[in-house]
Amino acid sequence: MENQLIDHLFRYHSGKMVSVLTRIFGLSNLEIVEDAVQDTFIKASISWRKQVPENPEAWLTQAAKNRILDIFRKLKTEKNYLPNFYQGANTIAINELFLESEIEDAQLRMIFTACHPKLNAKDRIAFALKTVSGFSSKEIASALLTKEETVKKRLIRARKAILKADLQFKIPQGKSLKKRLESVLEVLYLIFNEGFHSNKKEQLIHKELCGEAMRLCKILLKNTHTRTSESYALFALMCFHAARLESKTNTQNQILDLEHQDRSLWHYPLMELGNSMMYKAVENNEFSCYHYEAAIASEHLKAKTFNATNWDKILYWYECLNSLQPMANHLLTMAVICIQKKDLQKADTYLSKLNANDFEQRKYLFYGTKSDFYAAKKDLKKAIAHINLAIETVNNQLEKEHLVKKKIKLNQK
Amino acid sequence: MKQFMMIFIGADYADLGLSPEELQTRMGKWFAWNDKMQQAGVLVGGEALTPDIRRIVGKNRTVTDLTSTEVKEIVGGYYTVKAKDFDAVQEIAQDFPDYDLGGTVEIREIMVFDK
Numbered sequence: 001m002e003n004q005l006i007d008h009l010f011r012y013h014s015g016k017m018v019s020v021l022t023r024i025f026g027l028s029n030l031e032i033v034e035d036a037v038q039d040t041f042i043k044a045s046i047s048w049r050k051q052v053p054e055n056p057e058a059w060l061t062q063a064a065k066n067r068i069l070d071i072f073r074k075l076k077t078e079k080n081y082l083p084n085f086y087q088g089a090n091t092i093a094i095n096e097l098f099l100e101s102e103i104e105d106a107q108l109r110m111i112f113t114a115c116h117p118k119l120n121a122k123d124r125i126a127f128a129l130k131t132v133s134g135f136s137s138k139e140i141a142s143a144l145l146t147k148e149e150t151v152k153k154r155l156i157r158a159r160k161a162i163l164k165a166d167l168q169f170k171i172p173q174g175k176s177l178k179k180r181l182e183s184v185l186e187v188l189y190l191i192f193n194e195g196f197h198s199n200k201k202e203q204l205i206h207k208e209l210c211g212e213a214m215r216l217c218k219i220l221l222k223n224t225h226t227r228t229s230e231s232y233a234l235f236a237l238m239c240f241h242a243a244r245l246e247s248k249t250n251t252q253n254q255i256l257d258l259e260h261q262d263r264s265l266w267h268y269p270l271m272e273l274g275n276s277m278m279y280k281a282v283e284n285n286e287f288s289c290y291h292y293e294a295a296i297a298s299e300h301l302k303a304k305t306f307n308a309t310n311w312d313k314i315l316y317w318y319e320c321l322n323s324l325q326p327m328a329n330h331l332l333t334m335a336v337i338c339i340q341k342k343d344l345q346k347a348d349t350y351l352s353k354l355n356a357n358d359f360e361q362r363k364y365l366f367y368g369t370k371s372d373f374y375a376a377k378k379d380l381k382k383a384i385a386h387i388n389l390a391i392e393t394v395n396n397q398l399e400k401e402h403l404v405k406k407k408i409k410l411n412q413k
Numbered sequence: 414m415k416q417f418m419m420i421f422i423g424a425d426y427a428d429l430g431l432s433p434e435e436l437q438t439r440m441g442k443w444f445a446w447n448d449k450m451q452q453a454g455v456l457v458g459g460e461a462l463t464p465d466i467r468r469i470v471g472k473n474r475t476v477t478d479l480t481s482t483e484v485k486e487i488v489g490g491y492y493t494v495k496a497k498d499f500d501a502v503q504e505i506a507q508d509f510p511d512y513d514l515g516g517t518v519e520i521r522e523i524m525v526f527d528k
Contacts, residue, residue: 005441010433041433042426045440046461046490049447136432 005056008208010041012215013057014134017064019106020097022131025071027113027162027169030131032074036067061098068094107132107219108226109169115184118165119158124187125194126151127158133212143209144194171225181226185234185290188213188220192238196245207245214238232281233290239274240297243267255398259306271301292321311341328358329365336369339376347373356389364394368403375410384410414495416457416523417502421489421509423516425464425481442510450494455505459492486517493523 006012014037021033040063044056053059096102114128125144129135137155141148172180195209217235220226247265250256278294295317303309315337322330331350338347351373356363367390374383387407394400426436450456464481481487496502499520506518 005437008434008437010437014433038433039427041436042431045426045436045443048440049443049461049490050459052444134433136430136435138430139432139434 005052009056009060010044011134013060014038014041015110015132016103016107017060018131018134019110020103021064021068021071023097023106023109023169024068024094025075027167029071029075030159030162032071034131036071037064040064040067065095065098104219104222105171108171108223111184111216111219112171112180113162113167113169114158115180115187116162116165116167117180117183118167119161120154123154123158123161124183125190126154128187128216129191129212130155132216143198143206145198171223173225177225181220181228181231184220184226185230188217189234189237189290191216192241196241210238210242210245214242229281229284229286230288230290232277233288233294236274236277236281237290237294237297239270239277240294240301243270243274243301253398255402258300258309263305266301271298274298274301287320287324289321289325292317292324296321309340311337315341328354332359332366332369335373339369339372342376344373344376347376356393361395364390364399364403367393368406371406371410375413380410380413414497415525417494417496417499418521418523419492419494419502419506419509420519420521421491421511421516422486422519423489423511423514424485425487425489427464428481429514439510442508446508446510449508450492450505455494455496457493457495459490461490462488464489 017037017040018030018034021037022030025033040060043063044060048056097106110132111128114132115124119127126140129140129143130137135143137148137151141151144151171177192210192213195206195211195213198206198209214235217231217238220231221235243266244261246267247261247263248256256262274294275298278298281291281294296314299310299314299317315334318330318334318337322334331354335347335350335354338344338350351370354366356366359366367386371383371386371390374380374386384407387403387410391400391403391407394403431439447456464487466479466481466484466487468477468479469475470477494502494505496505499522502520506520509516509518
């Protein structure tokens with residue numbers, strides 16, 4: 001008996017159906033729509049035990065269509081505005097909304113809704129993961145390393161903001177598209193980073209976050225209005241990072257920095273894909289932060305060994321990035337690169353522009369770099385003093401172990 | 414060989430707030446179990462039950478309609494299997510997928526009457 005379903009079929013389908021049904025019933029009925037969709041999965045999970053339908057996806061879509069009448073009945077009593085699809089022609093129109101291209105259109109509308117500037121920045125991510133990606137509050141909480149209660153609050157707040165601002169379920173057009181697309185790309189970038197930079201034990205959900213960000217970015221690339229050089233650059237960046245995902249930690253789940261990663265584990269097809277996306281991204285000369293970040297990531301991938309890294313080129317890309325988007329993090333990284341290149345004078349100019357408070361929760365990064373700087377200058381006393389500060393301020397256990405190891409090495413010098 | 418019924422008791426899926434992903438994973442486990450029993454040739458039959466309940470009780474034949482939210486534990490379905498004894502069925506029941514949701518498997522032997 002062939003029981004294998006496509007991985008994540010339910011989750012993907014949930015996002016699709018919530019989007020399509022929202023297009024029919026409007027954002028004001030989102031909660032009813034979400035409940036109805038959830039219901040079809042519960043039904044499927046029980047009734048398929050004995051016999052999986054020949055075409056599971058078609059079954060689910062049909063089930064979602066059947067729900068339309070149920071939702072309609074439920075809403076009718078509440079006298080909300082509703083499309084009158086008891087008329088024949090409207091039924092045809094609704095059927096067309098379930099065509100693959102229209103489903104993608106609906107998902108795109110949902111992405112733009114989730115990333116609307118009227119929503120609080122933190123609420124956007126949670127809301128996108130819930131409605132577009134079909135994660136539960138619990139899964140979102142575990143992915144974002146926060147409490148389930150917090151996620152629930154964010155979702156409620158997002159729904160309220162949508163109702164209050166009376167947001168339309170549309171893809172913005174003309175002038176407003178550019179700004180709104182920026183906000184969408186930013187949310188996708190954040191979702192990806194949450195997945196990529198987390199080192200929590202349950203790796204799986206984090207890999208899924210990366211995959212999800214890439215899947216949504218692909219939806220943007222399929223639409224002519226949202227297929228911009230910036231979107232291509234973001235997708236290229238995700239490909240380059242994702243190519244290294246397997247090599248980021250060792251078997252004991254310890255973090256490995258670029259120097260110690262097993263480069264043979266890097267995923268070649270993703271690097272290739274990233275490269276071809278990058279070609280598309282540079283077809284015009286409008287470069288975004290994603291362009292420079294992708295350029296940096298690809299420079300790392302080009303090096304066969306850590307020692308073969310072209311640091312000059314990477315430093316150049318960072319200079320570009322920092323002039324477009326000045327950030328303490330960029331300066332710190334540039335200092336790290338200069339230490340790497342043994343250009344301590346230049347490292348010092350970057351470091352002197354910074355202080356620990358620029359890094360808030362991540363002060364340890366600053367102290368760690370200072371420690372490296374003094375170690376390179378053979379000033380062991382200051383190096384140890386700074387590694388101690390780093391260890392004091394770090395929260396993440398894995399990062400801490402990494403720093404403690406460094407300290408032991410310093411003490412042996 | 415005797416016949417036994419494994420009766421599944423627990424909360425209704427709809428009341429547990431499972432995500433689509435969890436539902437799919439869980440379903441995969443049910444598939445696997447079903448396949449395993451079929452391959453071993455022990456499976457006789459089984460059904461899943463909807464959560465709607467109508468109860469008729471006592472000599473007044475009092476009728477109540479209930480839903481899963483009103484009864485914490487609900488019979489969700491059953492399988493009938495062929496096995497040597499209770500221990501053998503207990504072995505089969507190890508793969509029941511919903512123990513982690515607080516689910517229960519009740520094993521009962523089907524009574525055979527002398528002809």
